[in-house]
Amino acid sequence: MKYYTKEDVIGKEVIETEAKKIGVVKDLAFSTEGKVALILDRVDEKGEIQEAFLPFDKILKMGDVILIKSTSDLETSSTPGRICPNCKTKNPINAKYCVKCGVTLQKKEKKV
Incomplete structure (x- = not known):
C-alpha cells in the first residue's frame, strides 16, 4: 500500500481514459464515514469553474497525472465560480x- 501526502496530489491534472483533461486537484476532502476524495476545479463549457469531488477509490492510476475511468466518477458541487x-x-x-x-x-x- 502506498500513501500520498497532500503535496503529492495538489496541482496534478486529472485525465479520463479517453485522454481528456477533466480538471486540476486543488485540495483533499474527507467524509464523516472516513472516505477520502480529491477536490478538483473543472472548467465547464460556459467557461465557469465547477468544483467536483473525486473519491479516492475511483482513481485508476496516479503518477505525473491522475487517471480516472470517466467523468461519471465525479461528484459535482453546486458552487460555480469564475x-x-x-x-x-x-x-x-x-x-x-x-x-x-x-x-x-x-x-x-x-x-x-
Whole structure:
C-alpha cells in the first residue's frame, strides 16, 4: 500500500481514459464515514469553474497525472465560480473583480 501526502496530489491534472483533461486537484476532502476524495476545479463549457469531488477509490492510476475511468466518477458541487485570467483564482460567479489580485473579470457575452 502506498500513501500520498497532500503535496503529492495538489496541482496534478486529472485525465479520463479517453485522454481528456477533466480538471486540476486543488485540495483533499474527507467524509464523516472516513472516505477520502480529491477536490478538483473543472472548467465547464460556459467557461465557469465547477468544483467536483473525486473519491479516492475511483482513481485508476496516479503518477505525473491522475487517471480516472470517466467523468461519471465525479461528484459535482453546486458552487460555480469564475477563473481570474490573471492569477487563476476561483471567484464567486457574480464577482466583478478578482478577490486575490483585483483584476476586472470580463462578463461572457451571449451570442445570438
